[in-house]
Amino acid sequence: MSTDLFASFNEQYMNINTKLKKRFMRKPNISEATNEFIALAIQCEHSEQPAFAGHAYVGAAKCEATAGNALGEAEYYIAAARQFMKAEKKLVSLKFSSPDRENLEAAIGCYLQALTKYPEKSLLRTSILMEIADHLIDLNHKSEAVGYYQQALEDxxxxxxxxxxxxxxxxxxxxxxxxxxxxxxxxxxxxxxxxxxxxxxxxxxxxxxxxxxxxxxxxxxxxxxxxxxxxxxxxxxxxxxxxxxxxxxxxxxxxxxxxxxxxxxxxxxxxxxxxxxxxxxxxxxx
Missing domain, CATH: 1.25.40 (Serine Threonine Protein Phosphatase 5, Tetratricopeptide repeat)
Structure with a gap:
């Protein structure tokens, strides 16, 4: 992301968080903040900046968690995970090494957060585990994919x-x-x-x-x-x-x-x- 785009993202992200923290005499408008995070995520997607889109979707997921909407929280964590995976694959396609696997670890973490919101033996849990495994296979982390594949089969x-x-x-x-x-x-x-x-x-x-x-x-x-x-x-x-x-x-x-x-x-x-x-x-x- 160019310096201008980075500054724009940072400013918008911080503004949304600031609104959430300013309670004064009332609760913050969680729904409004969620919508603003989603709008920011979509803006980042259109700018081909998936990692920033992922962070914005995480913001939306946390808003849904505050509101007690577990399914909405899971939905936005999955959206974030897919954007972080897209960012990781983009780096790989450009042949940039990522020794700390920042985007990949963020993606897996978001998938696993979403996983906790669904009941055991749920098809959605199985689908998430298979999705993680498929992405790891695409990235040639096949040995790592085995564990997620086995977990999916258990469910x-x-x-x-x-x-x-x-x-x-x-x-x-x-x-x-x-x-x-x-x-x-x-x-x-x-x-x-x-x-x-x-x-x-x-x-x-x-x-x-x-x-x-x-x-x-x-x-x-x-x-x-x-x-x-x-x-x-x-x-x-x-x-x-x-x-x-x-x-x-x-x-x-x-x-x-x-x-x-x-x-x-x-x-x-x-x-x-x-x-x-x-x-x-x-x-x-x-």
Missing amino acids: MEEKTMKIVHLRNLVNLLIDCDKFEVALDTANSMIDSYTGIPEDILAEIQTSRVLLTLLVEPLEDSKPESLKQLFTSIMNDCETDMFPINVELRLKLQSLMLSLALGAAPPALGDLTRRQADLVDRLNVAR
Whole structure:
């Protein structure tokens, strides 16, 4: 923000706060102050100054808190969080480093403030946690995003939505090189849910095979479903729990045999990017 714009923002922000503090013989007009903060935020947005817009929305949120309007407070904290995130992404796009992560920390803090205003197991809480995670992924803070993703899943109750996001969590864990946790999550997903859509089931089962070959868990620690999966591949058994084409089944079988014999893993097709990366890891490990 130019010096003039900065001075203008500072002056307007301080003027609104001064009005709130001047009580005299009556209570301050909270509604008026809220509207003025919002107007200032919109002005900053139009001036492409998201960080200042974020501060103005925080001012509006605090006014709503004073008025006892929890939902309004949450709404403006979320608006502030989105502006702070926009400011952080703007810095990243310009390749400016932000070691103290001022805008990012402000955004997360505002999201978490909003989170406290909604009841547990609320879809709005889940939505906020997922939004934080998605922003962190966009900013390449994937390991940090995992925790928020896991919290969101704890509050998620709708089965189909949870299955989709569990698949996404497995992929995120693979991206973060958290292979053991990814395998445990995939195992739990298969053992906890029936009626998983065929495309998701095929992807997760294939990832389970590759993760198991990479992690090499102790035999006693493998769930029965994982043992059965390997048995069905090695014995060419048809099963609804592994709905992949014959060609990929044979290639996975060949992969398992080559690794058992100490040979180089064969090339596999029909894999996602993450699964192909796991095969590359196997090549390096062997």
